[in-house]
Amino acid sequence: MKGPPLSATAGSTADHATAASIPGLLVDRVTRTPNATAFSFRSGSGWADLTWAQAQDRVRALAAGLIGLGVESETRVAILSSTRVEWILGDLAILAAGGATTTIYPSNTAGECAFVISDSDTRIVIAENDEQVAKLRSVRDQIPSVRAVVVMDGAGDGDWVHSFADLEADGAKRPEADPAAYAERVAAITGDRLATLMYTSGTTGRPKGVELTHDNWVYVAEAVMAVAIVRPDDLHFLWLPMSHSFGKALVVMMIAAGAPTAVDGSVDRIAANLGELRPTVVAAAPRVFEKIHNTIVATVRGEGGIKAHLFGWARGVGLEATKARQAGKSPSLLTQIQLQVADRLVLSKIRGRFGGRIRYFISGSAPLSAEIAEFFDAAGMTILEGYGLTESSAASFVNRPGAAKFGTVGPPLPGTEVKIAEDGEVLFRSRGIMRGYHGLPDETAATLLDGGWLATGDIGELDEVGRLRITDRKKELIKTSGGKYVAPAPIESSIKATCPYVGNVVVHGDRRNFCVALVTLDPDVTKPWAEANGLGADAAAWATNETVRAEVRKAIDEVNSSLPSYSTIKDFAILPTDFTVETGELTASMKVRRKTVESKYADVLDKFYAGSIQSV
Structure with missing residues (x-):
């Protein structure tokens, strides 16, 4: 089955950026909306903002600094950090300098960091703080390719370690930071250039480096814009790890859409941030939605009495409305009347926990149970479940706003084709499919089949209108x-x-x-x-x-x-x-x-x- 062509609904979000590369998307975004907010981030006890023009100024200076450290075409620069605005700016700067970003989870051990750095032939590492730098120092003899470390929170040592602030300040003085030189360099970045070497988290065996090009990521942005999932007036709250393809894809989407992103990777602050920021779009893994559901249900059970009875009734009414909509019907008149009461007394208070403005959640990276999806929909917050792999730049299928079918990951995005193999394995192809596994030709050949089909390792089935249902992992x-x-x-x-x-x-x-x-x-x-x-x-x-x-x-x-x-x-x-x-x-x-x-x-x-x- 084919998803619709990219042109099918293109233009439904009229202000989306277009380009051949990720830095090109940023250049186009700045041309369109230079003074709109791009990123908000924690600053002291509050939040600070960067406009798109200010973000590009910082990227331009950081890129010039990286060039001064020897970054050239497809030079690998690793980022070893939790999710924060400097991760995004550093990544954009690496790409604008012509390099490629190697992703490393901050939770990785020193030995795991050494493996990724060595396997990827990384030359520079951008590390979050002194704790991460200490990891690198402990394995320095195992990573001889690394000629410099840049620390976000910390000072340089005059030798191997440089500060992020100094890199940016020094870069701003270099000729490569000239706006005309920057624009010329970005314009020369072609879609087939390596953008990201993203290491799988390795549920089985050692991690593999997935080679993703600029065009892979640009395709994801174009496809999401074509179905109008993200709007310029959205506020996106990002806490997901940027070392994961899901987080990376979301940032590229927001650049294309021109939607502002509030960035704070602290898991402990998610609940507080939701109430404070009042976002309209939030993405998470199913475990987060399960935990929220279980916390609400357990709290109500603990309170007991009238509150528990009222919650149970309101939830039941919401589920009746949800099940009717899932069946393609309108809720009965009685249910609609009851829903107004249930919403005023209970359901609106649940939405209030998330700021009260959620248009929808996005779920990915693992299967979401239909029961959890129904609970959130009953409360007036639909979860759009999607599906993709690191090998497909994260986004390949997604339920559409107003047409979500729980228990499925939706139809393919425009430009994606899908078929089910004889043994039930899901195969698909698109411009988002990886270049291959780094240094692993045999594994690449086993995964990228003739005709450009990606063997996902997942078992699934298509329903009567082409929505995909993932039933399990082939190996599990x-x-x-x-x-x-x-x-x-x-x-x-x-x-x-x-x-x-x-x-x-x-x-x-x-x-x-x-x-x-x-x-x-x-x-x-x-x-x-x-x-x-x-x-x-x-x-x-x-x-x-x-x-x-x-x-x-x-x-x-x-x-x-x-x-x-x-x-x-x-x-x-x-x-x-x-x-x-x-x-x-x-x-x-x-x-x-x-x-x-x-x-x-x-x-x-x-x-x-x-x-x-x-x-x-």
Whole structure:
């Protein structure tokens, strides 16, 4: 199936920027709306703004400084930092200097940083602070290609380390910072030039460097503009990691659209920022939406009484309206009347937690359960779920405003073609598809098939109007010893949506004769409930508490009731701690490293099968 051509609805956002490269998009944006706000960022206890013209002035100076440090065509410059405005300015400067950005997650260990830097042949690293510089110093003998480090928050050492401020100030004095020279250099950047070497977070095996060109990113911006998802009058709040393709794609989209972006990568401040900024568009991974849902539900349960009854009624009314719309019908007159009351008493207060102006959320990077999507839609905040891979520059499919179908990732973006292979694997192609894996020709050939089709590794199906539904990862399908195939992801999502205290779930059963689950509790959500019920604050003790197990069992039984017998969860264990990035069970984008978890808790899993036939 083909998505519509890019020209199908192009022009619906009349002021969008066009160019062959990412710095070219910025140049065009400055020409169109120089004095409009581009970025807002934390400054002391408040926020400071940069207009598009001011942002380009800073990019121009930083680019000249990087050229002074030896950046040339496709020279790799790594960014090792959390999400902040300097990440975006640094990335744009690297590209405007002609270089390519290597992405490194700030949570990576020193050894992981050394691998990415060495594998990518990175020559300069822009690091966030002294802590990140210390990582680099500890492996300096393993990264001989790095000739300079630029630190955002910190001072230079007169040798290897330079300050971000000095780089910008020195660059402003260089001839390359002349506006005419800058414009000429940007105009020479072609779409096939390497823009980003983005390392996958590695749920299995070592990370691979995905080579993404300027045209890959420009395509994503053009495709999103063609379906008018982003408007110039939006306010986009960005907290997602810029080392992930989702975050990077969002920034390119906003440059094209001319929409301002408020930037603060602090996860601890998300709730406060939403209330303070009152954004209209926010993107997140499903885990964030699950956590918000579970916090609201658990809080209301804890309050009990009239509040809990009123919440349940209002939620039910909202869900009735949602289900009617999902079926292509208008809610009944009675439901519409009830919805007005429910909105005034309950639903508007839920929206108020997010600033009260959300036009929609965007979800990506992992499957979102239909139950979570329905909850937010019932409250008047639709989640547009999308789908793409790092290898496709993040955005390839997305539900459209006013036509979202929950449980699907929507139709392909304009310019994307999709087909389903005989074994159910999703294949698609577009201008957004990567150039290849860096230094890995065999893996590139196995993923980029004849005709330019990308083998996604995901199993899916297309509905009657061409919307894609992802059912599971090809490598994560469970085959029981009875020969039955089980898709674990939908079961895991349903359990998390049903029990508000659950943090993560891993369904296990490959080559076993039945399925079991490893369950973790979300400490932030569980603690208030546990203390209110006399269960204490010891998270490890909750794992063996019968009251807690009963809550989880109730959710699993509910999910089991809708599953075929071979897919049902026969038993489960509650683990003493939740999964984290730091302990290795989660990737930086919050995906569970399934094999890591199964290996770490192999003894727990094996006990479920003691005395039974365990494998084929």
